[in-house]
Amino acid sequence: GAVVSQHPSRVICKSGTSVKIECRSLDFQATTMFWYRQFPKQSLMLMATSNEGSKATYEQGVEKDKFLINHASLTLSTLTVTSAHPEDSSFYICSVSTGYNTEAFFGQGTRLTVV
């Protein structure tokens, strides 16, 4: 498997500000990472695929200018929620796949609250 660390675990920000979430692969060089969003008691919705050294691939309906993804190294991907609004409040989770049967190893998640 892979050990994935996500930071911060919780963040509260004011409307209109930007928030950066980090996802680190501690023991695996990840050319690809995935960002998900999860609403309370609901499933994971894939937002985007983060590709090391190139542009992220966003899922349909996800605004790329609002959810900026940077994957500058094989161990770090960041998700920046720009000009946050209360409706952006959610649980954001990243994952790494080692490639074996597309098995995913998740970070601890980040609870974002926009006030």
Add this chain to the structure above:
Amino acid sequence: TQLLEQSPQFLSIQEGENLTVYCNSSSVFSSLQWYRQEPGEGPVLLVTVVTGGEVKKLKRLTFQFGDARKDSSLHITAAQPGDTGLYLCAGADDYKLSFGAGTTVTVRA
């Protein structure tokens, strides 16, 4: 988009009882995975099934993959409060995973 349907949505049982969670799809996946997620945490991989008809056991958990590789089930024997959580199935499609809506399992002591 391949859709995965999970049932039931919620399940509440007494400690020591058995339970089964189902995951069904209209399409075939190259592999299917089960995850368990606790509140405020990321999902944790429980098992991956690949071959049609496959059965895997993980202590008190038994996973089955249908012959046609479109459906799967998770059976827990003698459930314990520690089994409480959100159980998610996920199908692998190329390099991406599609998740079911999840089954919230509560085991009462």
